[in-house]
Amino acid sequence: MQTISPAQLLGQTEAHLHYVSERVAIHQGMKDAFELMVSAAKDDAIELKIASGFRSFDRQLMLWNNKFSGKTSIKNSAGDLVSSKHLSPLELVHSILLYSALPGASRHHWGCDIDIYAPNLLAKDYQLQLEPFEYSEQGPLAKLSAWLVKHAHQFGFYFPYARFQGGVAKEPWHLSYWPLAQQYQQAFDVELLTQTLNKSAILGKQAIIENIDDIAKRYINNVCNAPTNVILPK
Numbered sequence: 001m002q003t004i005s006p007a008q009l010l011g012q013t014e015a016h017l018h019y020v021s022e023r024v025a026i027h028q029g030m031k032d033a034f035e036l037m038v039s040a041a042k043d044d045a046i047e048l049k050i051a052s053g054f055r056s057f058d059r060q061l062m063l064w065n066n067k068f069s070g071k072t073s074i075k076n077s078a079g080d081l082v083s084s085k086h087l088s089p090l091e092l093v094h095s096i097l098l099y100s101a102l103p104g105a106s107r108h109h110w111g112c113d114i115d116i117y118a119p120n121l122l123a124k125d126y127q128l129q130l131e132p133f134e135y136s137e138q139g140p141l142a143k144l145s146a147w148l149v150k151h152a153h154q155f156g157f158y159f160p161y162a163r164f165q166g167g168v169a170k171e172p173w174h175l176s177y178w179p180l181a182q183q184y185q186q187a188f189d190v191e192l193l194t195q196t197l198n199k200s201a202i203l204g205k206q207a208i209i210e211n212i213d214d215i216a217k218r219y220i221n222n223v224c225n226a227p228t229n230v231i232l233p234k
């Protein structure tokens with residue numbers, strides 16, 4: 001087993017990454033499994049594509065700060081816009097955490113977690129939103145969802161946000177490569193996260209740091225377990 005460096009945990013290095021396209025990178029150790037899954041899906045007329053793979057600490061920090069400052073919108077689980085006007089800093093932090101991870105605690109930092117879609121199931125001019133309805137039985141990506149539920153585990157993948165457990169919303173597009181992800185998950189260190197956030201320019205810092213243990217318990221560690229039939233590392 002490779003040891004995971006703090007920089008890898010926090011999304012502050014790209015040394016372990018493989019670029020799938022110009023803007024999408026994944027963990028090198030997941031490349032083969034992902035390619036096998038892509039080719040199996042192709043046989044069933046589904047074109048698997050990554051909407052988002054590795055995301056750096058700085059990028060996540062920018063996404064976070066844009067939401068906190070109101071530059072980009074925040075949605076609730078029903079897809080409605082959240083008005084931040086009357087929220088306390090801590091309430092605002094919680095409303096962002098439903099869909100966006102804290103910089104330093106995003107599973108996308110690892111490279112072995114991906115958001116997936118199937119462009120061939122979408123109309124040409126369709127703009128993917130990564131919203132639950134798109135992946136529901138009535139949505140355009142229903143066929144993809146059904147395929148992943150049936151087959152992803154055969155390639156080592158599972159859904160850490162398979163259902164809402166009081167923390168992060170259900171994310172039927174987010175897949176995790178279990179053989180690597182479980183190592184990162186075990187290496188998570190709330191002290192390291194706290195130190196890193198303290199040194200960063202994150203908005204809402206005080207509310208976050210004061211409640212970091214609660215946030216870790218409710219959002220970061222509160223993920224769905226991999227199914228027992230997920231394939232084991234060779």
Ligand SMILES: [Zn+2]
Pocket residue numbers: 052108114115171173174175
């Ligand atoms: Zn994701």
